[in-house]
Amino acid sequence: MIRLDKYLCEMSVGSRSQVKEYIKKGRVKVDNEVVKSADVKIDENSAIITFDDKVVGYTKVEYYMLNKPAGVVSATTDNRYRTVIDIIDDKKRKDLFPVGRLDIDTEGLLVITNDGDMAHRLLSPKKHVSKVYYARINGPVTDRHIELFKEGLILKDGTKALPGNLKIINSADESEIELEIFEGKFHQVKKMFEAIDLKVLYLKRISMGKLKLDNTLEIGSYRKLTDEEVKLLNER
Numbered sequence: 001m002i003r004l005d006k007y008l009c010e011m012s013v014g015s016r017s018q019v020k021e022y023i024k025k026g027r028v029k030v031d032n033e034v035v036k037s038a039d040v041k042i043d044e045n046s047a048i049i050t051f052d053d054k055v056v057g058y059t060k061v062e063y064y065m066l067n068k069p070a071g072v073v074s075a076t077t078d079n080r081y082r083t084v085i086d087i088i089d090d091k092k093r094k095d096l097f098p099v100g101r102l103d104i105d106t107e108g109l110l111v112i113t114n115d116g117d118m119a120h121r122l123l124s125p126k127k128h129v130s131k132v133y134y135a136r137i138n139g140p141v142t143d144r145h146i147e148l149f150k151e152g153l154i155l156k157d158g159t160k161a162l163p164g165n166l167k168i169i170n171s172a173d174e175s176e177i178e179l180e181i182f183e184g185k186f187h188q189v190k191k192m193f194e195a196i197d198l199k200v201l202y203l204k205r206i207s208m209g210k211l212k213l214d215n216t217l218e219i220g221s222y223r224k225l226t227d228e229e230v231k232l233l234n235e236r
């Protein structure tokens, strides 16, 4: 059971004060009857709620996969930049947030949800959830680097990174690599390459836990996660 104004607010009909006003004005019906008190409790699983005679369905949790573009921030609000939440234009819920952060110039897989438990399981430093990145690097990457990553690099700030699995796709003046890491500190991948005096030129996340970026999703597009994908994310 949930309060009528909360229901409408969560479903983005308006702010709490706006929906209270709509209810007072008789624009909201519960099971076909106008209800004028905001605090009436309704069963979100069975009641039919309408606003201006349009049904407002209830969605408890939402899960999206975004192929994050560069230039948007992994936040819910920002004064300067567009956020990843702004991109999800058909969202129902108001309380969506990105599961972790990608830098403004990083692209790729970002899960957006309001499922706090799932986010906690994926982000908790104790869980060591795998994250795989594709990157272009400003110089040759060698087998010695693979070993150093495997052993756990000492970063420039003196801290030790957890072992990571580095795979060389192509070593050249501009190399291509894939890196699997099990932690997600600020600028983690960039700092790991800085530790071996190299620079990340381009970074894209391609998986998180068992979830892989759908490579038919264009940069900047998103879709709902399938039930199967939600299950995969809950497996670890």
Ligand code: URA
Pocket: 101, 102, 103, 104, 106, 186, 187, 188, 189, 190, 191, 203
């Ligand atoms: N590591 C980084 O350096 N940046 C990201 O956005 C993600 C991981």
